[in-house]
Amino acid sequence: MYQQMIFVNLPVSDLDASKKFFTELGYTINPRFSDDNTASVVISDTIVAMLLTQEFYGTFTKKEIADATRTSEVLVALSAESREKVDELVDRALAAGGTATGETQDQGFMYGRAFDDLDGHTWEIVWMDPAAVEG
Structure with missing residues (x-):
């Protein structure tokens, strides 16, 4: 049976710090889908958090990027x-x-x-x- 996946894309201000944060939670980074602008955080077989630098995230939307701290x-x-x-x-x-x-x-x-x-x-x-x- 097909297992639908979810990819949650989130803008981050410091990609390296965010990668460290999520690996400290026990998650892994999939290097096949990660680069200098993106980190693919594997949460489960069907859930992936895509951490994108602010600049790269901006290439996917014309909307203002929310500051999630505010x-x-x-x-x-x-x-x-x-x-x-x-x-x-x-x-x-x-x-x-x-x-x-x-x-x-x-x-x-x-x-x-x-x-x-x-x-x-x-x-x-x-x-x-x-x-x-x-x-």
């Missing part, structure tokens, strides 16, 4: 396999230079925390009890 242009939400994995990933992001954002969401069957990366893009990490999803 405005919200997107909330990227990723699932986690457990509450502990939510905490582990967010804690690694904070240790790597990310910033905690929002309040911890704990509704029993669902648990989530969020962080902003080095450029202010918000990443929400969420666990949901599989029994709640099924029923």
Whole structure:
């Protein structure tokens, strides 16, 4: 069966710092799709974050590029396999230079925390009890 993929393209101000940040979270950089302007961050088999220098990102749009430290242009939400994995990933992001954002969401069957990366893009990490999803 065909697995549809998502490529989230994000402008970054310092490509090397952003690559270091995401590798410190445990993700890998795919060198086949990375160069001096782009880093392909493999999040899973079907999710890739494409980090683009501001200048290169600008070649894909005629719109003003949002400054994610001042405005919200997107909330990227990723699932986690457990509450502990939510905490582990967010804690690694904070240790790597990310910033905690929002309040911890704990509704029993669902648990989530969020962080902003080095450029202010918000990443929400969420666990949901599989029994709640099924029923």
